[in-house]
Amino acid sequence: xxxxxRILMIxxxxxxxxRIINALKNSxxxxxxxxxxxxxxVRGKHREEPWDVIISTQGRKLVDDLERRLLEQTAELDAxxxxxxxxxxxxxxxxxxxxxxxxxxxxxxCVADLSGRVQYVNRKIEEATGWTRKELLxxxxxxxxxxxxxxxxxxxxxxxxxxxxxxxxxxEVPVTCKDGSRIWINLKTTIxxxxxxxxxxxxxxxxxxxxxQVEENLQRSEEKYRTIIEQISDGYFEIDLDGRFTFVNDAxxxxxxxxxxxxxxxxxxxxxxxxxxxxINKLFRTIVETGVPIRSYDLEFVKKDGKKSFQAISASLIRxxxxxxxxxxxxxxxxxxxKLAEMKLKSYADEISxxxxxxxxxxxxxGPDGAFVRINDTELKWLGYKREEIMDRIKWPDLxxxxxxxxFYKIFPVFQEQGWASDVEFDVIRKDGSVFSVLLNATAVxxxxxxxxxxxxxxxxxxxxxxxxxxxxxxxxxxxxxxEDLRQKQAIILQQEKMASIGMLAAGVxxxxxxxxxxxxxxxxxxxxxxxxxxxxxxxxERLNQAVLQTDSIIKGLLSFARQTPVALVEQDIRALxxxxxxxxxxxxxxxxxELIKDYQADLPKIAVDSNQMLQVFVNLxxxxxxxxxxxxxFIISARQVKNADGKEELELSFRDTGHGxxxxxxxxxxxxxxxxxxxxxxxxxxxxxxxxIDMHGGIIYAESENEKGANIVxxxxxxx
Numbered sequence: 001x002x003x004x005x006r007i008l009m010i011x012x013x014x015x016x017x018x019r020i021i022n023a024l025k026n027s028x029x030x031x032x033x034x035x036x037x038x039x040x041x042v043r044g045k046h047r048e049e050p051w052d053v054i055i056s057t058q059g060r061k062l063v064d065d066l067e068r069r070l071l072e073q074t075a076e077l078d079a080x081x082x083x084x085x086x087x088x089x090x091x092x093x094x095x096x097x098x099x100x101x102x103x104x105x106x107x108x109x110c111v112a113d114l115s116g117r118v119q120y121v122n123r124k125i126e127e128a129t130g131w132t133r134k135e136l137l138x139x140x141x142x143x144x145x146x147x148x149x150x151x152x153x154x155x156x157x158x159x160x161x162x163x164x165x166x167x168x169x170x171x172e173v174p175v176t177c178k179d180g181s182r183i184w185i186n187l188k189t190t191i192x193x194x195x196x197x198x199x200x201x202x203x204x205x206x207x208x209x210x211x212x213q214v215e216e217n218l219q220r221s222e223e224k225y226r227t228i229i230e231q232i233s234d235g236y237f238e239i240d241l242d243g244r245f246t247f248v249n250d251a252x253x254x255x256x257x258x259x260x261x262x263x264x265x266x267x268x269x270x271x272x273x274x275x276x277x278x279x280i281n282k283l284f285r286t287i288v289e290t291g292v293p294i295r296s297y298d299l300e301f302v303k304k305d306g307k308k309s310f311q312a313i314s315a316s317l318i319r320x321x322x323x324x325x326x327x328x329x330x331x332x333x334x335x336x337x338x339k340l341a342e343m344k345l346k347s348y349a350d351e352i353s354x355x356x357x358x359x360x361x362x363x364x365x366x367g368p369d370g371a372f373v374r375i376n377d378t379e380l381k382w383l384g385y386k387r388e389e390i391m392d393r394i395k396w397p398d399l400x401x402x403x404x405x406x407x408f409y410k411i412f413p414v415f416q417e418q419g420w421a422s423d424v425e426f427d428v429i430r431k432d433g434s435v436f437s438v439l440l441n442a443t444a445v446x447x448x449x450x451x452x453x454x455x456x457x458x459x460x461x462x463x464x465x466x467x468x469x470x471x472x473x474x475x476x477x478x479x480x481x482x483x484e485d486l487r488q489k490q491a492i493i494l495q496q497e498k499m500a501s502i503g504m505l506a507a508g509v510x511x512x513x514x515x516x517x518x519x520x521x522x523x524x525x526x527x528x529x530x531x532x533x534x535x536x537x538x539x540x541x542e543r544l545n546q547a548v549l550q551t552d553s554i555i556k557g558l559l560s561f562a563r564q565t566p567v568a569l570v571e572q573d574i575r576a577l578x579x580x581x582x583x584x585x586x587x588x589x590x591x592x593x594x595e596l597i598k599d600y601q602a603d604l605p606k607i608a609v610d611s612n613q614m615l616q617v618f619v620n621l622x623x624x625x626x627x628x629x630x631x632x633x634x635f636i637i638s639a640r641q642v643k644n645a646d647g648k649e650e651l652e653l654s655f656r657d658t659g660h661g662x663x664x665x666x667x668x669x670x671x672x673x674x675x676x677x678x679x680x681x682x683x684x685x686x687x688x689x690x691x692x693x694i695d696m697h698g699g700i701i702y703a704e705s706e707n708e709k710g711a712n713i714v715x716x717x718x719x720x721x
Contacts, residue, residue, distance in 0.1 A: 007033035108185070110203040111192075116140045119200065128185075128207050130178035146175050155187075162191050163198060172208065184212040235311070235332035238318065241288070243268045243281075246327065255311060255334050257304035271301045287317060288325050298335065310339035362438070362459040365445075370395040370412070373454050382461060384431035401427040401435060416452040419444040425462070436463040476646070567610040567696050574607055574639055574651055574717075575600050581618035582637070588626045592633070599638035605719050607651055609697055617690040621655045621713050624686065628659030628711065641719070649719040650699075656712040662705040670703055 005024060009017050017035065024031040102109055103122050111120040118136050126132055129146070136144070142152050151173045158171055170186045177183060185205035192200040229236045235252030239245050245263045253260055256271060272280055280299070287294060293316035301309045315330030356363055362379030366372055372390055380387060383399065397405045404426040415421045421442045427435050442457035582589075582596065589596055625635050636656040644650050662670060671691045694701045699717040 005029040005031045007031050009033050009035040108203075108205040108207070110141070110205075111200060112141055112203065113200045114198060116142045125205075128177075128183060129175060135178075147173065148176070155189075158189060159201070162189055162201075172212075175205075183207055183209040185209075235334070236330070237268075237332065238327060238329045239268055240327040241325065243284075252332060255303075255309060255332060256301060257307075262304075271303075272299070276300060284315070284328060287315065287328065291317060293317075298339070308336075309334065310336045362461075364396070364457050364459070365454045366396045366457070367454050368416070368452055370397050370408075372396065379459065382430070382436065383428070389431075399428050401429060403427065415442065415455070416444060419446070426459075436461055437466055438462060567613060567693075569608040569610060569697075571606040572609050572611055572614070574604060574609075574653070577609070577611060577614055578618060578637060578639065578653070581615055581622055584615070584619055585622045585626065588623065589635070592626060592629065592631050594626055594629060595632070595634045597634060597636040599636065601640040604639060604641060604651065605649070607717050607719055609717065610693075613693045614697075617693050617715070618655075620686045620690050621715075625655055625657035625659070625711070625713075628657050630659070633658045642716075644716070650716045651719060653715040653717070654712055655715075656710060658710040661707045661709055662703060662711050663707065664705075667703050667705055671701070 007020070007024075009020075017033065021031050021033065102120075105122055105124060108125040108128055109120075109122045110118060110125060112118050117138050118141050119138075121133055121136050125136070142155065147155065154171065154173065162168065168188055168190055170188045172184060172186050174182050174184055184207075186208050187203060187205045190202045190204070191198050192202055229249050232249070233251055235255045236247075236249040237245060237252050238247040244265050244267055246265075248260055248263050250260075253263065256263070268280075276299070283294065283297070286292075293314065295314050296312045297314070299311055299313050301311055303309050311332040312335050313330055313332050315328050317325050318327040318329050320326050357377040359376060359378055362382060363374075363376040364372060364379055365374050371392070372395070375387070375390060380390065383390070385394070397408050400408055407424075408426065411421065411424065421440065424440045424442075425437060426440060427437050429435055438459040439462045440457055440459045442455045444455055445453045447453055578598075578600075582598075588594075622635070622637075629635070634657075636654070638652075638654040638656075640652055642650055642652045671687050691701050694715060694717070697717055699715060701713065701715050703711060703713050705711040
């Protein structure tokens with residue numbers, strides 16, 4: 001059948017028309033023509049429909065033109081045929097390439113009719129499922145066991161939706177392989193149309209099993225991660241770049257006192273005051289700019305109940321798969337208790353620092369080289385220096401006068417060894433050159449091996465104290481002189497009182513003498529009236545002898561008490577005098593089997609004493625101690641060098657017995673004249689005379705005693721200069 005060609009014939013003869021028609025048919029056309037004769041008919045026909053060719057009676061020229069045009073059209077047609085032939089060849093080549101692509105595509109491709117019967121599968125499907133092409137062709141894909149019931153239902157729903165014009169989309173479904181294993185695919189269904197009518201479908205899938213397994217592992221990991229996040233005691237949070245919470249765990253909710261619902265989507269800045277909010281925003285901007293996480297950053301939050309909470313925050317960036325920051329994740333640990341303890345500790349430290357720096361005394365520590373390790377403000381004020389002028393520049397000995405510096409270098413090694421120094425006086429030079437005196441006490445700080453590390457020293461400004469002490473020393477000297485003067489006057493008065501006492505005691509003495517004398521007179525009278533000797537006469541004579549001896553002893557005591565013999569002071573070895581006294585009383589020790597213990601300090605200095613009078617005192621004290629004890633007692637004599645309250649050197653002599661002791665009510669009277677606790681016949685003048693001798697030597701004598709534990713008579717004598 002030729003190509004249709006519509007022709008309008010205008011005023012042509014039948015022969016011409018027939019010739020034209022035949023020519024066109026020979027050229028492969030199927031001409032249809034209409035012949036008109038008038039102009040009006042031409043116009044009408046021309047308006048009715050378009051014409052491929054209009055032929056008018058213009059003689060031979062028109063026919064020639066038509067033949068030329070037909071030849072041209074024939075050439076064009078030949079070119080069209082050639083072009084179509086080339087296109088068909090290219091199409092065949094393209095189809096071959098398409099088939100090769102379909103067969104070797106990296107994705108699975110399946111073509112099925114609308115009933116689901118498989119028309120084509122490529123090699124990828126065979127490789128992925130294990131089913132051969134022969135086993136799959138013409139089988140119903142939905143009933144062949146590839147899909148489970150849930151998947152089949154989903155695929156049918158998707159097919160119906162596609163047939164109703166829904167846009168294609170990818171569906172992720174599982175596929176059962178020939179060996180029973182399962183793979184996951186991303187399936188995309190395309191409806192095939194012909195003449196605008198669907199006739200089949202093409203299914204393309206990508207094997208995503210590996211990705212699915214990774215996703216499942218990630219999901220399990222995520223679930224495990226979320227479980228851990230929920231169970232940890234620390235708070236965990238995630239916030240977006242606008243600062244809104246996107247996730248918080250229970251611990252974070254507890255830390256702030258809010259529920260999870262109250263926190264999600266809320267700006268995190270609401271938990272801070274304005275100043276801290278700006279600080280936090282700057283901190284998180286820095287994380288975004290640098291990518292460097294923050295570690296244990298302490299923040300103060302305001303909880304729901306209005307109370308303050310301290311938390312240590314660690315945070316890092318969250319990035320999307322493209323590496324773009326999308327938010328932050330962080331851990332928060334409630335450190336309120338620790339922070340409050342630190343604040344309390346800081347308060348204590350500040351208080352201790354204030355106490356250290358503003359104490360009424362100087363504090364400093366120096367190292368092994370004498371350099372300052374620390375120094376308090378009080379000492380700096382005394383010295384007139386600033387801290388930076390002292391530390392690492394000036395050493396402690398640099399501040400001392402030459403004499404004090406020499407003293408420091410002498411005692412510092414000893415201090416480092418023994419670990420302490422007490423009441424050491426130094427003269428210190430201020431920055432302005434003035435000098436003040438300090439009293440230093442220090443202890444040494446050592447390591448576990450005993451090596452000296454530093455000192456801990458306190459100093460007191462004793463400049464004013466030394467002035468006061470100097471004034472007191474002057475006053476004390478005046479008082480001492482006044483005391484000596486008073487003492488001398490008192491001695492005179494005492495002597496006068498003694499003389500008066502002798503007068504008062506004369507009656508008593510006369511009474512004491514009168515009775516023995518009466519006996520003597522009676523004896524004499526008796527001797528005068530009796531001439532014969534007898535045993536009675538001998539007894540009377542003996543009684544007369546005892547009475548005369550007793551009277552003589554009383555008279556000697558009175559003379560010794562009333563007349564104090566001047567002392568002749570000569571330097572003596574006190575140990576030799578004590579030993580001589582013990583030699584004189586050796587018989588008494590043996591008689592009572594008294595154990596003698598001597599406790600003499602080595603290298604005792606000599607003292608200026610009257611040896612005869614001092615022997616009298618020592619013998620008297622020894623005899624009194626022996627008489628106070630029963631058989632087999634102990635008598636202890638000790639001698640040592642001491643300092644009195646005025647700092648003067650003295651010898652302290654102790655005469656201790658183990659007798660019954662001196663009754664508490666009588667110890668204040670034992671040095672009174674004629675006072676005695678011994679049997680009748682003792683004058684009671686021994687201790688009074690001893691006290692007088694000690695007083696004349698510038699010493700003191702006193703008694704100590706505990707009932708039933710013995711007595712101790714102590715003598716203190718000044719050391720000879």
